[in-house]
Amino acid sequence: MHQPTLRLAHKVAIITGAGCVGPGWGNGRATAVRFAQEGAKVFAVDIHLDAMAETQKMIAEFGGDFTPYVADANSHTPEFKAFLVNIAKV
Numbered sequence: 821m822h823q824p825t826l827r828l829a830h831k832v833a834i835i836t837g838a839g840c841v842g843p844g845w846g847n848g849r850a851t852a853v854r855f856a857q858e859g860a861k862v863f864a865v866d867i868h869l870d871a872m873a874e875t876q877k878m879i880a881e882f883g884g885d886f887t888p889y890v891a892d893a894n895s896h897t898p899e900f901k902a903f904l905v906n907i908a909k910v
Contacts, residue, residue: 829859834907836893838864839871849875856884863907867892 833855837848848866856862856879864886866872872888879886891900 824857824859826859828855831860832863833860834863834865836865838862838875838888839866839868840874841871849878852886853878853884856886857882861885861887863887863889865889865891865893 833852835848835852835855837846838852840846840849848864852862852864852875862879862885864872864875866888867890869888869890876886876888889903891903893900
């Protein structure tokens with residue numbers, strides 16, 4: 821198994837599609853878990869909160885930092901545009 825280098829410590833990773841439609845691994849879940857293993861604080865975006873629950877559980881098992889945010893990353897709603905503007909200021 822790969823030993824984490826914590827090369828992403830003190831970084832925030834915004835991962836879209838961090839949930840998974842079915843059992844197993846999707847690209848978003850795999851990315852969120854891997855980045856968290858490397859020390860990143862994961863800000864996860866998915867259209868379904870319940871789809872991110874397993875991802876959050878996986879990351880919590882090794883003490884990773886995971887914050888879920890429900891939004892459709894493909895949408896052009898005013899709320900999501902406001903999110904993008906504000907997250908860029910962080």
